Amino acid sequence: MPENTTHERTMQVLQQINEGQRQLEQYVTEQNMQLVEHIYNQVWGTRIISEIKLVPAEIRGIEIEEASDRLQAYISDIPDAEDIEFKSTLNVQEPKIGFVMRSANTESLRAALNDLKTHLAKYQGVNLIRDSMDKGSTELVFNLKPGADTLGVNLREVSKQVKQAYFGQEVQRIAKPGGDVRVKVRYSKQERESIDTLARLNIRTKDGREIPLMSIVDIEERPGVQRIYRRDGAKIASLHAEYAGDDQYSLMQEIHHEFIPQWKKRHPEVQFGRGDRGSDEESFIATVLRLEGLALLVSYMLMAIAFRSYMQPFLILSAIPFAFLGAVTGHLLHGATFTMFSMLGILAAAGVVINDNLVLVDAINRLREKGLSAFEAVIAAGKLRFRTIVLTSLTTLIGLLPMLWAQSIQAKFLVPMVVSLAYGVLFATIITLLFVPCLYLASFDVKKLWQRFYLSEYYPLRNHQ
Known part of the structure; x- marks a missing residue:
């Protein structure tokens, strides 16, 4: 609260917080769930700290983020507060809705912020709207x-x-x-x-x-403005808000596609950007995709040199999209949220998939060198490497099961990564044993057709057994 806030007003805000906590406990009780072990409130001058100790996650019955969203909605807004912060994790947590603006003119920034704040206040479920220019005297x-x-x-x-x-x-x-x-x-x-x-x-x-x-x-x-933030020589201001609704994606899409274009026309001097949790995840995913693309390119080049073929590396890498499909299916089955850790799990699954395909394609090539036909080599390699491929995938999957079924709060944030890795490996193993051999035979037929119709006068067609 501001420094000149009276003690009576501070106690009114504390009562408002306590009422929100009481409503949250009432909701949890009506749902036959447990949540709160005890509540601890503390007032230091005009600063109010309220801590809620929760029961263990195994018996809680409600996700901590859902409880935090409901508490924010029950407490509602405190218009004269300088800053309001809800923390449901020990890690640094960005707000659900966030925007960053930059301009050389302070008044233009303030007008743009007020315009956006007025629009956000119209949405049901959006609360705790605050900006970095609110605190000046x-x-x-x-x-x-x-x-x-x-x-x-x-x-x-x-x-x-x-x-x-x-x-x-x-x-x-x-x-x-x-x-x-x-x-x-x-x-x-x-x-x-x-x-x-x-x-x-x-x-x-x-x-x-x-x-x-x-x-x-x-x-x-x-x-006035208590503190002016700058980036690349321009003044910047941020606007943050929380959202207690169910469909934040639709809300953000509506804001970006319907309101922001008109907002930019009214404030041409102000540049617009995002500053919420979603923007951090999008930036992380974009970085991972760039690095993964580079890794796949290097892998392709190394395999092309090793196999002396431009086609076979594609066969080895062809199961990676199915690992992604398996990860998405696993998230749907477990009701898990697709997070940054999910991307890491997909990358790990891709490594296992490439290893399985390498083993199979290398076995086919060795059998072909011994004089077997393409079809015979594929069948023999499948029998020869079946146990190796299946055991590799099964041991990986079995090793992940304890973490996949873990209910402790410490393991919760790793579940999306484990789901991606487990189901990605499971799906890709099936593809390795069925789809990759078929692709190998198809590529062999394509090569024969190429030799027959386009290169016959330069490279006479050889008899293949």
């Missing part, structure tokens, strides 16, 4: 009146003398053992605490005349 802006410069004063000199009157001007420094004593002249404490003192303040010109301040300047009162 009121400031006074001096503007010279027309003709004031003919008196030999400028805005810089006026500001300097006003500062001297309120903060003091050093007139003497007395040397003493242990340090100098600085003597400053300024208004008394009572005069410094009153804005009315400005009406009696005189400004001294260069020729020694004294002119009343109010006769040469216009004073404008406007909301």
Whole structure:
């Protein structure tokens, strides 16, 4: 709460928080679930801290994020609060809705923020709307009146003398053992605490005349900014909010496609960007995809050199999309949320898939070198490497089962990665044993057709057994 908040108002806010906690406990009780072990409230001046200790996750019956969303909705908004923060994890948690704006003009930033805040407040479920420009105190802006410069004063000199009157001007420094004593002249404490003192303040010109301040300047009162953030030389401001609804994706799509284009037309000086949890995940996924693409390219080049073929590396890499399909299916079956850890699980599954396909294709090539036909080599390699491929996948899957079924809170955040890895390996193993051999035979037939119809005069067709 602001520093000048009365004790009565602080206690009213605490009662509002307690009422929200009571409604949350009532909801949990009606659903025959357990959630709260005890509640601890603390007030330090104008700062309110409320901690809720939850029962163990194994008997909780409600996800901690859902409980946090409901608590935010029950408490509702606290309009005069400087900052409100809900933490449902020990990690740094970005708000569900976040936007970042940048401009060289502070007033343009403030107008753009207020426009967006007004629009967000219309959506049901959006609460705790706050921005980085909310916390400044009121400031006074001096503007010279027309003709004031003919008196030999400028805005810089006026500001300097006003500062001297309120903060003091050093007139003497007395040397003493242990340090100098600085003597400053300024208004008394009572005069410094009153804005009315400005009406009696005189400004001294260069020729020694004294002119009343109010006769040469216009004073404008406007909301100030406590802290100005900059990035690449431009001022930036952020707007954050929480959302307690069920379909945040549709909400963000509506904001971006219906409101933001019109908002940009009204505020052409302001650049727009995202600053919520979704933007961090999208940035992470984009980075992972770029690095994975580079890794696949390097893998393809190495396998092309090893197998002396441009086609066979594609056969080996062909099962990776099915690993992704398996990961998505696993998330649907377990009701898990697709997160950044899910992407890491897919990458790990891709490594297992490539290893299985390498073993199979290498066995086919070795049998082909011994004189077997393509069809015979595929059948023989499948029998020869079946046990190796299946055991590799089964041991990986069995090793992941304890974590897949774990209910402890420490293992919850790893479940999406485990689901991706387990189901990705399971699906890709089936593809390796059935789909890759078929692709090998198909590629062999394509090669024969190529030789027969296009390269026969340069490369006579060989008899293949």
